[in-house]
Amino acid sequence: MSLDALQAWLAMGGDARYVWPAWALALAVLAGCALHARRERRRVLDALRRPARRGGMEDKRDAHDPA
Amino acid sequence: MWRAIHRLGSPAIFYAVAGRLQPWCWALAIALLLAGSLWGLVWAPADYQQGDSVRILYVHVPTALLAQSVFVLLAAAGGVFLVWRIKLADMLAAAIAPFGALMTLLALVSGALWGLPTWGTWWVWDARLTSMLIQLFLYLGVIALRGAYTAAESGARASALLALVGVVNVPIIKFSVDWWQTLHQAATFSLVRPPSMPASMWLPLLVMVAGFYAFFVALALTRTRSEILRRESRTRWVRERVARTTGKAAR
């Protein structure tokens, strides 16, 4: 892959300013979602390993149903 | 059939089944996306009119399709949750809604980027871009409503109902916006309806679409499993599973 062929490819026929940001953004979003999912899973597992506090705070109090 | 729904509907079984499927989905998604990207960026021909900017098609079309499919799935899950009260359906809906909104946003931005060289401006009131913009607001409404109630169960049910109302309106909105565009603009080159494509262009597109959908399935499985752990944290089977995985790295 000669150097200038690479440069021609990178230039995207003059549309580099549009093509690369679009793909970069797509990659960023997908990678971001994947990493977030992994981190979320680890956070949930860690929270479960610590002795659960009484009445976990995740599900909020129920205001619609006064006892 | 009823037995099957209830059996699959049990979070424990779904958690196990999804756990086994998940690694394969991730692998498939990454493979397809890599192949599709290389094919779309390198080997696929440029368009004789638009030149290389058409390559944004390989990002814009999959995200637009996925954005619509996720909304339909959101409504279906909402319907199942409202009618049969299967909690797992709501866990799935909570897990996939943000991703659907992100895909809509990505579709909008890539659409604008694709239109830029042709129109010279960032935003044009093109029919499909406009429909996607409205769909983004529908997504935000569904997500916002879920968190608006103090009782998590009520928020979930309200959000499910809004998703159902929304999915009925999506085709109506699309029809009215298309109709509206024919009134207001001469049929300019409608960016998003790609010109009839030769096989060399739509094959990589097919691979990219498959890659995005595989990615969505993998993400949905992972996030739903986390949601299950979070909501069923007080059940015995969750405590056992967590205890078992404390030893080796959590899969």
Next chain:
Amino acid sequence: MSFRLEARGLDCERDGQRLFAGLGLSVADGDCLLVSGPNGSGKSTLLRMLAGQLPPQAGELAWCGRVLRHGARALRANLLYMGHAPGVAASLTPLETLAWYQALRGERGDDDARLAALEDWGLGEGAGIPAGQLSAGQRRRVALARLTLTSAPLWLLDEPFTALDRDAANLLEERLSAHVRAGGAVVLASHHVPALTVAMSRLALGESPRPDEVAV
């Protein structure tokens, strides 16, 4: 008219805490049941389940032997439920509010009967002014005036004695006793133990984790 509301195996859990489980009860014509228990023990939740409003997480309701799908019309047609909020619109006069509640049950009724009911409850002169200008106790009495007018045999009353003065409380106790003697049924959630002239059975929530079957 004989009727029976049966509840079987009702569960209620809120924020991971089990309020009651496997609760069963049966209320028929001529019965009066007092549901008591500390705040947060699920008294109101139980009453709203019995009114067919809250689909119980488990268990079922049956009206005259037929199991009810959620909120079936048969139960609602024979039921008068009174919650914490009296249900009296501020911009309407008591007469108009009572007329609306009768119309909701498909009955037209007439103003004389409504005025008589209001006078029963000591609201004769307040009948024509918008309820917004009445006190909380008076608005509560407007709601209670429905007890005089309604044709519903089963009454589910949630804390009806709140904001009532001495003679309104006596009046309510009389009204409840008369209704039960006439073949009606009352399920009452209340901290105040009413002095009724009819037999009254008790269901205590919140003390024992599994309240046993209460056959009234």
Next chain:
Amino acid sequence: MGAGDADTGLATAWAATLGRELRRAGRRRGETLAPLTFFALVIALFPLGLTVQPERLAGLAPGLLWVTALLATLLSLEALFRDDHADGSLEQMLLAPQPLAALVLAKVLAHWLVGGLPLALLAPLLGVLLALPAGSYLPLAVSLALGSASLSLIGAIGAALTVGLARGGLLLSVLVLPLFVPVLIFGAGAAQAALVGGAFGAHLALLGALLALALLLAPWAIAAALRIAING
């Protein structure tokens, strides 16, 4: 014992609920006229903000009138169930032996009679402020009358979904404005077509179709939303 038989029972309950709503609207004239004053006030602002040249103003008039009428309707939606929820009447409606969707329809009809219809009648008058030619007064009013009925039905779904929430108003607009888009497109389209002397029949027909669909589906959705808001 027990309620009147099914059909007369429903008619009585329905008529009584409609009467109740109209009577309450009559009693609270301030709140009832608010959308109309908002409508007139905002229309009066546009020439100040935009232009006073009749031709340009007239060209924008249909769109401006329609969008402002839509926002005025949105303004009045939050109060649709708020008071009934607060004083407990809504809970009693859920317990009435009548189908909730039918009772809710009576409330929405009252909301339209007191809100949408007056807006439609007022619009041509305000069109004068925007140099709208007289020829398009009637189509404008008809499109607004027809369209605002759909807006009331769709908006009531949002009002029911947010009835119990503290600051429900803002969320209500986020929920319903996207759903208002088709009505706005065909409504403003009709008024615009009338302005340029084009055929506006198709627009009104489509508005009618939207109304029919809303009448068919919205009451069920509103009833379901109220049950979620009240009973969770």
